[in-house]
Amino acid sequence: MLFAKEFNTLDYIIKKSEKILLFAHSSPDSDTTGANFAMREYIKSLGKKVDVACFDPIPKFLENLTSEKFEYPEHLDIKTYDTIIACDSVERGFHKIFPNLSPNQVIVLIDHHPDITIEGDVNIINPKYSSVCEIIYEFFNFIKAGIDKNIATYIMLGILGDTGSFQHSNTTPRVMHIASDLLKKGAPLLKIVNSIFINKKMSTLKLWGRAFEKAKINSKNGMIITVLTQKDIHDCNASTEDIAQVAATLNTVPGTKFSLILSERDSGIIKGSLRSEEYKGVDVSKIAALLGGGGHKLASGFEMKGHIEEIKDGWEIR
Secondary structure: OOOHHHHHHHHHHHHHOOEEEEEEOOOOOHHHHHHHHHHHHHHHHOOOEEEEEOOOOOOHHHOOOOOOOOEOHHHOOHHHOOEEEEEOOOOOOHHHHHHHOOOOOEEEEEEOOOOOOOOOOEEEEOOOOOOHHHHHHHHHHHHOOOOOHHHHHHHHHHHHHHHOOOOOOOOOHHHHHHHHHHHHOOOOHHHHHHHHHHOOOHHHHHHHHHHHHHOEEEOOOOEEEEEEOHHHHHHOOOOHHHHOOHHHHHOOOOOOOEEEEEEEEHHHEEEEEEEOOHHHOOOHHHHHHHOOOEEOOOEEEEEEEOOEEEEOOEEEEO
16 A cells, blocks of 8 residues: 555554644645644544644634634744644645754654655655545554544545545545545535535625636636735735635636636735646646746645736736
């Protein structure tokens, strides 16, 4: 089995550790949240001390699925943990504490992004998985750990989020088999889908409307692009969390090959999100790499300094 050696090692490390820190990436999404909380449930069942850290709070759209909260890293004594496990997009946030970790602390990286440069003591990384939650399921299955309703819910959360509710090309037969098993174990499929994709605040819908209204198609390369400034976000009484799914929705427009949304964030940062589909034949990770970012072939992103200004034929970053 893929990762048999690494799974055995991780199982040993967890059972030998007394205090474990799990780390979620900044601007947390369904996958990093689900993976970390699923691991937390399992580690707690072993009688271990375990915390989940993140530089940002849990997304509001997930609050009806869990009462758990993230711990802020600055509120923790990081050096007191025997083992630190980073789950998903490990270079988004975890890189801030990584250089200060002690040599005697065991570092485990679990990820499905192809461009990870950080090296841990144990690296469980493969971009062929739909999500980190799929990897976590395989780990639990390998060590024959019991998956209860709570763990099944968290794993399903990550899989649904990263497969676009089974609509993306990373939805494999194995993913569907896992989802079936999680349903049998009590994962509330409809409730999770509603939380991630359906139940949206009026502020979210207003922001989406503004993004869709601004969208433009470049007929030369098949790109559909839109922008959201901080003024747009403020005018709609929205937040950066509400920007999620805009790129994926734009990518459904007929005749387009890939989508790009540029959104202004704090501290003069512009975030770019790129999406495509297998049949469209565009590797958006190559575009992101040219702009200092990275990610998957069909879902990538980048960040740059500047602000967005509207011009006659579109927008400029200055």
